[in-house]
Each structure stands twice: as structure tokens, then as C-alpha cells.
Amino acid sequence: MNTAVETPTYTARLLIACADRPGIVARVASFLYEQGANIVSSHQYSTDPTGGRFFLRTEFFLEGLAEARESFQYAFQAQVAGPLEMEWKIRYWGERQRIAILVSRHEHCLLDLLWRWRRGEIDGEIVMVLSNHPDLADQVAGAQVPYHHVPVASGEKQVAEASMLALMAGRVDVVVLARYMQILSEDFLQRLSVPVINIHHSFLPAFAGADPYRRARERGVKLIGATAHYVTAELDAGPIIEQGVERVTHLHSAIDLERVGRDVERLVLARAVCLHLDDRVIADGSRTIVF
Amino acid sequence: MNTAVETPTYTARLLIACADRPGIVARVASFLYEQGANIVSSHQYSTDPTGGRFFLRTEFFLEGLAEARESFQYAFQAQVAGPLEMEWKIRYWGERQRIAILVSRHEHCLLDLLWRWRRGEIDGEIVMVLSNHPDLADQVAGAQVPYHHVPVASGEKQVAEASMLALMAGRVDVVVLARYMQILSEDFLQRLSVPVINIHHSFLPAFAGADPYRRARERGVKLIGATAHYVTAELDAGPIIEQGVERVTHLHSAIDLERVGRDVERLVLARAVCLHLDDRVIADGSRTIVF
């Protein structure tokens, strides 16, 4: 368990998406003011003020809200969200999201996330690690997180996915693929129905397919990068959350490039996971808005 | 003259600073809604929701505002800004700020700004270039901008500053020091009373004083940087607007480092000038908020 003790920096966080039209901010802000809320931060974005989509993320203090959550939410729906046809959710301070990490054999992203979590850098609970290999069980045991070995036998992916669903369904709020080397089926993603974050290498220009580091080296690539994105049915083509790069030279062997790649991957994935848990990432179709 | 033709992306931009307290956004947003405005973008920041300072930048469309500016501003002052003790200003689309560039002999920042201005990248008018040297007159002539040579004789800085004030006072909205190698007096800055943006080299760690590139090289510095900041009475210590770095190695001679430094300086200064002209930079004491 993450034992970091923190002072609340807000009482609740309100997230809104709706068709853009005049008066949205006025309605929301007036409602919060009338309730006695003190806005801490607020970010908004409109894809197009005429006929586009509007997104708002706001954090506020409001004394006594702990005891009045239901009436607050009811009033917001009745007075604001209903009339303006909003999708919305509210997250109260201390409501930590439950995270499942899926991993194969490469441990760098997993260990980095576990380390940050123990330090209190990650605002969520890592509740389980699932792997198609048993290799990393010991390292996860040290962090006192349950490790489930779910092998994927050849031609038996459906069985494995069913096992994973049984473990995760209703028990996790977000899934992080920390170098999980199996492709997840569209059916699995639909049944899981929580956001899935993936990390993959990327280069300028990109080298899809097998052995990307060797091929990047053969092209004389000077920058090694990584991209964290939401998983969609189309492999490696989901909305991008975060990216990073490092410079390399011809002196880097393919092994060196993989090492640099690991460093970029774990940083970029950690940043993406933190942004997601802070509700800062809004996926709008294939785009992302990062507040 | 900058001849770029553009479609308006907003009717007016409203900038507000005041003591933070509940209800500010509600009041501003409700006012804009009642006037019929359609908000395009909005950024806000509070240094501390309890007793801190609140900043807002919002752009909106409002049909008919061109003919009703005075009544709009009067109403905003009476209904919102007055009661909430706001400092505020409004900038209408197409109101371009007047820019004076001060330069000595290094032309890289000046030419880069002139080039971007001709392309329409800079939302303002470069109305004059002042220099303590005649060297760059020809290059500025090509851009059809007046070039004033204001020499600074030894011990006669006051005279030069008086000449510069006579040229600029009331005629410019922002001054850009594009490698102007004279220190401006506190008295001059007060009389000028418009924001002054400076660019200076900076390293990790910093090397203040003479011959910084040689000294950086002698320390084995691996990153060359530049910092754009607002000028205050304390030299090179004003609020930072933008920064950048490039990697270097021991193979870079002092001349090479200066070349890399020039590339970083002109990029960072251009970004800072654009951010300022877009009213995205708020100086709060020695800090900056960059929306």
C-alpha cells in the first residue's frame, strides 16, 4: 500500500464534456459559487466554439461536501448537466483509482511504476499485476502486490483473456500495459470497458513491426522515442497521451539503443499514467487534450 | 508592413487580475453570456485560492461588439470589474501592438524577428529598430522599418537614453532587446513604462559575467541554453518567459558554442515575443504564468 500522507489540495474534481454553446461556463461556475465552492484550478477546451465539443476540468474546495455528496450531485444534474446535456463525472479527493498492470518479461516499466507508487508519486492503487510469464513474480512480491500468472497458450488466447477478465472485471479502473507483448482482442477490450494505456517505442521515422531497434540503427536514426497511448481496436494507433525522445549516435549498438529505449519508455509511461490518474487527459476521438 | 491576411479567431480578448475569491469566474462568465458572447478559449490560474491572486485570459466572439466597445467596457467595469476590484484590459482582434527592437551588433535575433514578422508569425507591428551602432542599418532597410542609430558615448548614457525615450515614448507597446549590449538604467525603464523583453545566454550551471562561452567550455558544459525574460532593475533577474537548450560536446570550439548559442537565442526570443504579444504571459512578482 502506498502510505504517503497528503493534505487535500481540493475537495472534488468535476469533469464535463458536452456540445459547445454559449453559457456553459457561466452555468457551471454559478452553480459552484452558489454551493459555496472555492475553485482551485480550472481548464477548459473547445474543439470549435461553433458546433464543437466542450471539455472542462475543475477542482474546488467545498466545506461539508463529504456529508452532502448525493444532494450536490443531484442538484448538479438537475440544474446544469441535465439541461445542457452533459456527460460528467465527479471525483472526490482521496478516491484513488485501482490500477492493474499487465506485463510480459521486460520489467523496466513495471518496476518504475511500482517505485513511483511506493514513493507516493502515483495517485492510485496498484491492485494487481498480471503476466503471461512467471518471471517477475518475485520482484512484485517485494512490493506486496498480487501477481497473477496467466499464460497464453498457443491458439488459446481466448482462454487467457477470459481468465484476465475474471480477475479484473469490476475490480480495476484503468489497465496499464507495461510492455505486455500480447495483442488484446477487440472483444476483450469491450468487456473490460476501462481505459487501457500502452507504451510503445517510436522513432523518427517510425519502424513498425519486428526488431525496430536493429532497423532504426541500419537507417542511422539519431533519436529514439516512446509513445504512450490509449489502446483501441487498431493496434498502436490510439490517441497519444505523451511522448519523449533521446539522442543517439552511430556509436550506440542495438543493445545500447534498447537501453536508451527503456529509459524513454519508463519515463513516458509514468508521465502518461500520472496524467491519466489526475484526469488530465481527454480523448476526443483519436485526439487527446492534455490539461 | 506585415501583409498577412487572416480570419479573426476571436472578437476580443479579456485579461483580468484580482485577489482570488469565490465567484469570480461565475461573474465574468455570466456577464459574457448575457452580452451574447461565445467563449473561444479561457485560461485561469490562482496562486492560492485562499488569499492568492487570480488571473484570467479569455477570448470570445461577440457579434456587433465593434460598434459597441464603449458600452461593453463600461458595463463590464460597472457590473464586474469594479465590484471585484479587478485590474483588467481588453484587446480587440486586429489591434496589433507596436514593437521597438533594440540591438547592438549581433544581428541573429533581429533578423529572425524581422523574418517571422514578414511571414505573419508575429502578431504585432515592428515600428522601429534602435541601435547603438550603425552596422545593421542596411539589413533593416530591406524590411522597410525605420532604423535609428543612437550612439552611447562613454559616460553619456543619459543622453542616449533620453534620445531613445524621445523616439519611443508613447509610440511603442513593447520593447525587445535583441542582443542590445548596453545596460538600461532604472530611470529609463520607469519612464519607458512598457514591458521590455531581453534574451541572454544561460548554461547549466550559469556563468554570469564576461566571456561565458569560453568559461562554459572550460568547465566541460554539455548543454547550451538561452533565457528570455522581462527586464527589471536587477540585471538578468527578471521573470522568465521562455527557455531552451541544445546539447554540445568537447568537440565544439568556443566559436561553435557561440553558433549554437545564437540558434537557441533566436528561437527562444521569438517564442517569448510571440507569447507576450498573444497576452499569454502574466508576470506575478518575479514569477510568470504562461497560459
Next chain:
Amino acid sequence: MNTAVETPTYTARLLIACADRPGIVARVASFLYEQGANIVSSHQYSTDPTGGRFFLRTEFFLEGLAEARESFQYAFQAQVAGPLEMEWKIRYWGERQRIAILVSRHEHCLLDLLWRWRRGEIDGEIVMVLSNHPDLADQVAGAQVPYHHVPVASGEKQVAEASMLALMAGRVDVVVLARYMQILSEDFLQRLSVPVINIHHSFLPAFAGADPYRRARERGVKLIGATAHYVTAELDAGPIIEQGVERVTHLHSAIDLERVGRDVERLVLARAVCLHLDDRVIADGSRTIVF
């Protein structure tokens, strides 16, 4: 004309490529020592010490070489290069390579190269600019470089390429495509038979084809990049010389992304051109070694 006056930093630069085997450096260094040379810098690289290819770039001072170039070269061929079956060339200080720039309508890369050239940052002579459009003639005239308008009529690319060959053949040592938007035929490249350097945008992941900035934005891309590479018959797939990136956010419009892209492109292309002119780039198949 570039009027920078410089002190020689070497007398000659020797470039060697051959099959790797023991004793190469000993033979070359002993030869230079016996001639009385004083080595200033030396870089070498072997793709594989067993059966690979060996590359050497060395700069040295040698008094009196100006008057004894032929005998020096004859001796090197007879004593070293012949026996070791080397490809080699020598470049004497002050032998400036002749550069042709090909451009269409985007002027940012062209102007940046011209500016750097006038400053003395580019160790070569820009001897002509060729364009399929007349638009940039005036700007090039200011730099006193001949501008040739070679239109490419629909279906008449062969005619245009013949005109360009007539202008360039035997008169240029390197061709720089500074945003030249026509695809050059394999036949043209073979007849030209000098290195051709291109700049193209690149993203993480890459977006080949039309309208890349719009598509990058729709994917939520967070890094905008550029790649400078040698042109081969396979479009945009030649050996990479240099790359760069800048961070962007969802607040960047497609126009903003293009502006950031221009800044990256001109920096990366300028660095690539300088590296090439300094004979620091060795293309080994599809790879590059950058000394």
C-alpha cells in the same frame, strides 16, 4: 560571396574507406608522420573489426604541402592506399564545396541557409538556387546568388530535369533540397552524381503522405520533428544525417504545428549541411556514421 576571413585550422583533411584489417591506422599514421604532418583531429569507425568496413577522417597540418600536393598524393596512393585497397580523398583547407539549393515556395530553409552562409557558418559556396517557381527570386537576389526558375510543367518533368542538369552538371559538389516539392527521378540522381540532401518533416509515429500536420494533430501528437537525409531512389528512405524535435500540445493549431515544423526543419537542415560540408557524415549503405 561569403567574406568571412579565417585562420586555417588544418592544412588538409584525409578521408578513407576500406575493408577493415589490422594495421590500417599504423600505416596511415606512419605515413603522415614521415611526411612531417601534425595531426589535428582524427576519427575512425569500423562496422566490424572482422570483415567489416573501416572509415577514417583526419585533419593535419603539414608545412609546404601547398606546393607539394601532387607528390604527396602520389606517395599516399603508392605506399598506403594502393596496397590496402582504399577509397580515399583529400580536401585542402580553403577548397570550398559548391552548393546548389533547390527550393519550391517555402522559403524558411533557403533563407536560413543564405543567412548562415553570409555569416560564415557554412564552409562552402552557394553558387546557385534553382526553383520550379519564380516566387523567391527577389529574396535570393539580395544575397547575390543566381536564381534559376526551372518550371516543371505537368508531364514534362524530364524536360525540367534536363534543364537542371545542364545548369548543375560539373558545377556543383552537393545539392540541397530546401523544401523542393518535386520528386527527382532515379535517372536524374544518377546523372547528377553528387550527394543530395533533403529535409522532411517527421513525427512520432510518422505520418507519410499528404497533410501530415493535420493528421498528426488528429492523433494528438506531442512532438514535431524533422529529418535530414541523403536522397536515394527510394523516396524519404535514404541514410539519416540529423534529426530534431520540439514539443507541442493540443493548443497548437495545424498552423502552429507548421510554424514549429519550420523551426525544426531549418535548424536540422542547416546542421546536416554543415556536417556534410565538414566531411563528417559517412553513408555506409543505408546507415550513416557522423564523426
Next chain:
Amino acid sequence: MNTAVETPTYTARLLIACADRPGIVARVASFLYEQGANIVSSHQYSTDPTGGRFFLRTEFFLEGLAEARESFQYAFQAQVAGPLEMEWKIRYWGERQRIAILVSRHEHCLLDLLWRWRRGEIDGEIVMVLSNHPDLADQVAGAQVPYHHVPVASGEKQVAEASMLALMAGRVDVVVLARYMQILSEDFLQRLSVPVINIHHSFLPAFAGADPYRRARERGVKLIGATAHYVTAELDAGPIIEQGVERVTHLHSAIDLERVGRDVERLVLARAVCLHLDDRVIADGSRTIVF
């Protein structure tokens, strides 16, 4: 223990420093050729070919050298190093340097080094961890490295330094200060007489002294950096090995800046340690050459 199994990529690595003069490379390369060596890689640098200092790092294969080390070294001294008055050393493949890590309470750099070491990324042996606090003993125990708690009582630094010397003298080849918050005395450094690598935060511009993140934030700093350097008697002013930066904004709290700082610090320190262990860093006075 690091159990990575690797194929030798060289037999021996030769490091040379001497006054520059003609013929050095010829003598060294000829010697190696006559011995039958096959050069894998070679880097050289001269601070000034006339009266400067010359540095060489070369790796070579040489069959049978394992059994003939003494005669090889004797011959090199007699035939090359003696006559040319060289400082030199040779490192044979598999001779791993012994590393001591000094740490206080911040564990991020320590854990990152331990993790990389277990993965085989660090070519050396971490033989002990010393700390003035007991806090990190458990985490180091997991890596099976001895942890020595050497408290530094107020006014008793000499006692602590004597204890540390007793533990380290003759038993370590390099000391890494992985956020060790005590200043080491000049006397201690002299007695220790092995290289000491430190990591410290650095900003553009630098903020020396207490509470740098808070002060950087108050200045509106946009880049957070870290510098790894060799420790000299003058605090934080030794030759720089490696540097890095990350972008930040006004949205980063002081706590966020520290988190970003940790990420930069551990990456930069790890890179510096690896460069040092690979004998790629040459300190020449206050400069470094990084091959």
C-alpha cells in the same frame, strides 16, 4: 552480484595521455599492429596540436594476451610510453571496477543504479553502500550489497570520514555520491584518491544554496536540469561529465519540480557512471572530454 553473461567486445582497452607532438598515433598503432592486435575502436583528442595535451582511448582484440599481459605492458612502456613520456593504463576485458555508493535519505539515484546494475547495464561491481542514515538499509539488503551506516554527528565529520576511509581505502575504484548531503573534506578526497562522481540539480539560471526548487519556481523557471560532475575541493564546481533537462510550467508545484528533478537526476547520474566505467571521460583540468 551482477550475473549478466557477455561475449567480450575487446581484449584490452588502452588509455593514454601525453604532451601532443607528431607521431604519437603512428607509434601506438604500429606497436599494436606488430603485436598482432586488431583495433575495435579508437578515439583521440588534442587540446592543441601545438603544445597541447593528447588523449587516446582504444580497444583492441589480441589473441593470447591473457597469458602475456606482463610482457605486453613491459614492451609498451619500453618502446612507446617511456620514450613519449606518456601516462597510460590498460584495462582488460572483464576487469570490473569496484563502486561504492554514498547516499543520505533520497533513494531515487541509489535504486536506479542498483536496478541498472542488476540488469547488467553497469560495467562494474557495486561493492558497498555507505550512508549517514540507516533509512535505506532494507532496500539495499534486497540487492545483496553491504550497507554501512556511518552517522555524521555534529562537529564530528572527521570521525565519520575516517570510518568511511577505513571501509573504502584500497577496496573501491570509484565513489558515486547518489544524493549524499554531506560535504566531503579536501583531506578526505585526497586520502581516498579515487574519482568521486556527484549529481546536483541545476537550473537555467543556476540557483545555488538552499531550497533551489522553491526559488526556481519563484523565478518562473521553465527547465529543470541536473549535472553530474567529478568532485573537486571546490564544491559543485568540478569537471562536468553529463547534463540533462526537462521542461516544466507554472502548473508544476514545488513538489512536482522535485519529482521532475529526481527523474533528471537519476538518468543523468546513471549515464555519467556508465561513461566513467567505460573510461570514456577524460578530465583535463576543469574540462572533460567525453569519447
